[in-house]
Amino acid sequence: MDLRIAGPDPTPDERAAVDSILGQAVSAWAGGTRDLDTESHSAHVGGHEARSRRELLLPALHAVQDRFGWVPPSAMNYICRRLLVPPAEAHGVATFYHLFSLTPRPPAVMHVCDDIACRVSGAEGVCRELANTTTAWQRSPCLGQCERAPAWLVIASGDTPRAKEATSLDALLRSTPQSGTPGLRLIQRIGQVDPESLTAYQATRGYEALRKAVVLGAEAVIREVTVSKLMGRGGAAFPTGRKWDAVAKAPVHPHYLVCNADESEPGTFKDRIVMEGDPFALVEGMTIAGFATGSEKGYLYIRGEYPLAAMRMQTAIDAARAAGLLGANVMGAGFAFDIEIRRGAGAYICGEETALFNSIEGKRGEPRNKPPFPVQSGLFGKPTAINNVETLVNVPLIVREGGEAFAGIGTSGSTGPKLFCVSGHVERPGLYELPFGPTLRDVIALAGGVRGGKPIRAILLGGAAGVFVGPDKLDMPLTFEGTRAAGATLGSGVVMVFDESVDLADILGRIAEFFRDESCGQCVPCRVGTVRQEELLQRLRAGAPIGSYKDEIALFKEIAQVMRDASICGLGQTAANAIESALITLDPVPRNGSRS
Amino acid sequence: MNDESYWFRPPPRSRELPMAPVRDEPPPVEITIDGRALHASPNATILEVCRRIGIDTPTLCYLENLTPVNVCRVCVVEVVGSRTLVPACSRRVEGGMVILTDSPRVRLSRKMVLEFLGSSVDLSTAPQARGYLARYEASPTRYGSPAPPASANERDQREPGHHRAPSGETSETVAQPTKVDNDLYIRDYSKCILCYKCVEACGTDAQNTFAIAVAGRGFDARISTELNVPLPDSACVYCGNCIGVCPTGALMFKSEHDMRKAGTWNEPAQTQTDTICSYCGVGCTLTLHVQDNTIVKVTSPMDVSVTHGHLCIKGRFGFEHVQNRQDEPK
Numbered sequence: 001m002d003l004r005i006a007g008p009d010p011t012p013d014e015r016a017a018v019d020s021i022l023g024q025a026v027s028a029w030a031g032g033t034r035d036l037d038t039e040s041h042s043a044h045v046g047g048h049e050a051r052s053r054r055e056l057l058l059p060a061l062h063a064v065q066d067r068f069g070w071v072p073p074s075a076m077n078y079i080c081r082r083l084l085v086p087p088a089e090a091h092g093v094a095t096f097y098h099l100f101s102l103t104p105r106p107p108a109v110m111h112v113c114d115d116i117a118c119r120v121s122g123a124e125g126v127c128r129e130l131a132n133t134t135t136a137w138q139r140s141p142c143l144g145q146c147e148r149a150p151a152w153l154v155i156a157s158g159d160t161p162r163a164k165e166a167t168s169l170d171a172l173l174r175s176t177p178q179s180g181t182p183g184l185r186l187i188q189r190i191g192q193v194d195p196e197s198l199t200a201y202q203a204t205r206g207y208e209a210l211r212k213a214v215v216l217g218a219e220a221v222i223r224e225v226t227v228s229k230l231m232g233r234g235g236a237a238f239p240t241g242r243k244w245d246a247v248a249k250a251p252v253h254p255h256y257l258v259c260n261a262d263e264s265e266p267g268t269f270k271d272r273i274v275m276e277g278d279p280f281a282l283v284e285g286m287t288i289a290g291f292a293t294g295s296e297k298g299y300l301y302i303r304g305e306y307p308l309a310a311m312r313m314q315t316a317i318d319a320a321r322a323a324g325l326l327g328a329n330v331m332g333a334g335f336a337f338d339i340e341i342r343r344g345a346g347a348y349i350c351g352e353e354t355a356l357f358n359s360i361e362g363k364r365g366e367p368r369n370k371p372p373f374p375v376q377s378g379l380f381g382k383p384t385a386i387n388n389v390e391t392l393v394n395v396p397l398i399v400r401e402g403g404e405a406f407a408g409i410g411t412s413g414s415t416g417p418k419l420f421c422v423s424g425h426v427e428r429p430g431l432y433e434l435p436f437g438p439t440l441r442d443v444i445a446l447a448g449g450v451r452g453g454k455p456i457r458a459i460l461l462g463g464a465a466g467v468f469v470g471p472d473k474l475d476m477p478l479t480f481e482g483t484r485a486a487g488a489t490l491g492s493g494v495v496m497v498f499d500e501s502v503d504l505a506d507i508l509g510r511i512a513e514f515f516r517d518e519s520c521g522q523c524v525p526c527r528v529g530t531v532r533q534e535e536l537l538q539r540l541r542a543g544a545p546i547g548s549y550k551d552e553i554a555l556f557k558e559i560a561q562v563m564r565d566a567s568i569c570g571l572g573q574t575a576a577n578a579i580e581s582a583l584i585t586l587d588p589v590p591r592n593g594s595r596s
Numbered sequence: 597m598n599d600e601s602y603w604f605r606p607p608p609r610s611r612e613l614p615m616a617p618v619r620d621e622p623p624p625v626e627i628t629i630d631g632r633a634l635h636a637s638p639n640a641t642i643l644e645v646c647r648r649i650g651i652d653t654p655t656l657c658y659l660e661n662l663t664p665v666n667v668c669r670v671c672v673v674e675v676v677g678s679r680t681l682v683p684a685c686s687r688r689v690e691g692g693m694v695i696l697t698d699s700p701r702v703r704l705s706r707k708m709v710l711e712f713l714g715s716s717v718d719l720s721t722a723p724q725a726r727g728y729l730a731r732y733e734a735s736p737t738r739y740g741s742p743a744p745p746a747s748a749n750e751r752d753q754r755e756p757g758h759h760r761a762p763s764g765e766t767s768e769t770v771a772q773p774t775k776v777d778n779d780l781y782i783r784d785y786s787k788c789i790l791c792y793k794c795v796e797a798c799g800t801d802a803q804n805t806f807a808i809a810v811a812g813r814g815f816d817a818r819i820s821t822e823l824n825v826p827l828p829d830s831a832c833v834y835c836g837n838c839i840g841v842c843p844t845g846a847l848m849f850k851s852e853h854d855m856r857k858a859g860t861w862n863e864p865a866q867t868q869t870d871t872i873c874s875y876c877g878v879g880c881t882l883t884l885h886v887q888d889n890t891i892v893k894v895t896s897p898m899d900v901s902v903t904h905g906h907l908c909i910k911g912r913f914g915f916e917h918v919q920n921r922q923d924e925p926k
Binding site: 003004006073076086087088089090091092095096097098101102138139140141346347364369371509513516517518519520521522523524525527528529530531532534535536537538539540541542544546555558559561562564565566567568573 | 666667668669670672680681683686687701704705708709712713715716738739740755756757758759761762763764765767768789790806807808809810811812813814815816817820821822823829830831
């Protein structure tokens with residue numbers, strides 16, 4: 001490939017930052033410095049070899065962003081030279097993710113969440129206060145810390161590693177009010193067991209499941225998972241056993257396992273707490289999944305806004321590798337499996353499985369058309385099993401207790417324990433585990449009920465891509481079949497409660513804004529539809545509809561319909577759901593007459 | 597072994613004509629389109645089958661000589677049993693598929709997609725798209741009056757993430773000033789529907805130059821060079837293949853742009869003449885568009901095996917040399 005890379009050369013610091021990921025450049029042919037004494041007139045690195053490392057584009061951009069707080073053009077050029085990525089393409093990738101900046105930013109920037117859960121807990125107050133200070137700050141979509149709203153995250157750059165966040169268990173205890181209660185299956189260690197200690201994990205039945213899985217064999221593990229009727233916990237509820245079986249049987253090799261930890265659905269924080277509080281459980285779950293599906297490599301894609309989770313996972317992976325629980329010969333059982341962490345860079349869409357693959361491959365996080373499905377052609381075009389964090393931490397449980405026993409928990413259509421992210425106007429927001437089956441009322445009661453005992457105005461189920469329900473739906477069982485029967489969705493397990501003090505129209509406005517910001521822009525229905533949806537909502541809020549209120553609702557339904565029917569991926573297909581459900585059942589905006 | 601060892605004698609010459617190796621053609625599958633049962637190869641896309649049987653399916657981002665990207669979604673059709681509509685341009689037929697190409701769902705989606713484009717993009721030089729708008733009775737004006745255009749390069753600097761919430765008084769568009777930074781072609785991104793065709797033509801589908809890519813996210817996504825540098829500073833080699841595939845006139849010969857501006861562009865009065873480019877030995881077919889005895893632009897037919905519609909800078913823009921004769925000043 002004959003690339004034209006013009007522009008400034010990298011500074012030594014920039015070179016060092018990129019080299020920390022890509023290694024030293026072997027010669028000037030590969031973007032290194034010219035040294036006539038050591039190099040001849042032949043290239044040591046061929047184009048294919050350089051291009052095959054395209055997947056390192058995001059890690060390299062991260063290294064530069066972390067070091068300088070932005071991505072200077074000279075550093076970008078150096079990355080392009082090293083990886084033989086056309087500069088225009090690299091620019092397209094860097095401008096896709098909002099944690100990369102192509103203009104200088106201060107060394108520390110405070111990202112203040114003003115998304116729905118924080119909005120009803122005083123986020124605007126935080127923003128107003130910051131506006132009067134010299135602090136560098138910007139607004140952010142949901143940071144996945146809804147249980148401690150209003151939330152913010154400081155992202156600092158520099159050559160010293162970031163200060164380690166407090167490792168105490170206090171924060172975890174606050175986030176999981178149930179911690180320490182007997183009978184918990186998924187979160188029994190969170191807040192109780194040191195998340196950085198492999199010994200502590202092993203002392204609490206850790207790695208029992210992997211040992212059993214190795215004895216059972218891959219096929220038997222898949223059988224157990226199939227019998228358990230475990231459904232994906234990321235929102236789509238696809239049977240995990242079927243997915244694994246398809247990958248295990250795929251004739252094309254290698255197979256890949258990907259753990260989707262790009263949890264960005266507003267209101268969702270379960271995966272973050274699991275990774276921060278019990279990282280070894282995820283490592284074990286991924287190892288069993290890798291063993292079962294015949295994958296030697298697992299990628300863990302963690303959203304960029306979860307630095308502590310990424311750190312804890314890295315510690316756990318390193319410890320497991322050192323103990324022979326990951327690597328070329330796991331547990332001496334004769335199979336290879338290792339995990340690599342990839343950090344997202346601020347893009348909700350990368351939680352969509354095929355967008356996530358593109359992101360790992362060093363491309364813009366644009367979803368692919370399906371079919372082909374990931375089990376046939378996923379990461380790097382190979383058969384790929386992609387599972388959510390919560391799904392994978394259920395796996396050790398299934399292997400240990402047996403699929404039959406797991407299927408006995410919960411209801412017939414929704415088996416096992418489920419994590420609920422309860423936030424908004426409740427007494428004790430946090431992560432709660434319950435066997436499938438309780439009603440919405442039970443879950444809210446578990447979180448201490450509505451704050452101040454106020455009446456409920458609305459409940460958002462499943463996050464921004466979910467559905468609003470009114471207080472009349474409190475007796476709906478929170479199961480896949482129960483929510484479906486009520487025309488709602490369980491999604492990722494979000495239960496966000498709004499009492500009567502909420503300005504629902506404002507919440508809807510924020511959801512519309514969220515989708516307008518997070519649409520990847522690839523397909524027309526979603527790219528323009530999310531804009532038109534937001535504008536329509538603003539017109540209604542301003543009491544200035546085009547035509548009558550009824551006309552606007554009719555137009556909204558058409559916008560929702562085309563997004564649902566014709567968008568490429570789940571983002572566009574669900575972008576109107578929550579707003580539509582509220583507009584139809586909850587009357588969030590006053591019905592003024594037509595614009596005079 | 598005697599002297600007659602086999603290697604001394606060439607094998608008898610084959611009597612068969614040399615031919616490409618025969619590929620196993622999968623057996624045709626049975627499908628139903630709009631109530632018509634028919635057989636089709638499972639390698640065929642729904643669009644190909646539709647065209648074969650004379651069903652006119654609108655397309656904007658699809659072109660025969662590019663890889664389908666299925667982003668415009670104007671070709672969607674309904675496959676009975678499928679939760680969502682599917683893009684005809686890239687979805688291959690499967691046995692037992694029951695396809696509806698004109699159901700109410702399909703018509704609504706096509707109409708809405710066209711309204712979305714019509715309300716956000718200037719389609720004045722896209723007769724094909726305008727035809728579709730009329731056909732599906734799309735009314736792009738029902739989204740309110742368009743917002744004022746962005747200033748030069750403003751859209752190119754938008755960062756992903758937070759935008760300022762709209763007031764709702766106007767509907768957002770991609771309107772912005774035309775980029776004129778070289779003598780050969782202009783880029784008017786207020787006419788861009790983001791069909792990805794130019795990026796594909798600049799990349800592996802034709803030119804392998806990679807001077808442009810999609811940058812930004814969501815409604816702020818746009819076609820851009822690296823850091824939005826002007827074309828002369830980019831990797832562009834001015835093959836003009838991006839102009840050749842652009843469906844809306846967002847990319848346009850500067851000659852055409854200037855004439856349109858001056859009001860002298862008169863397409864009905866133009867003649868089209870095919871000739872062979874004489875700049876090198878490849879033998880590309882050129883179609884010269886001539887108005888008032890002056891070449892105003894050059895294209896190449898897509899069905900010619902030499903070019904597949906693609907040219908290089910000499911064939912595409914070298915026509916100016918024909919007209920620069922001293923004895924006959926323009």
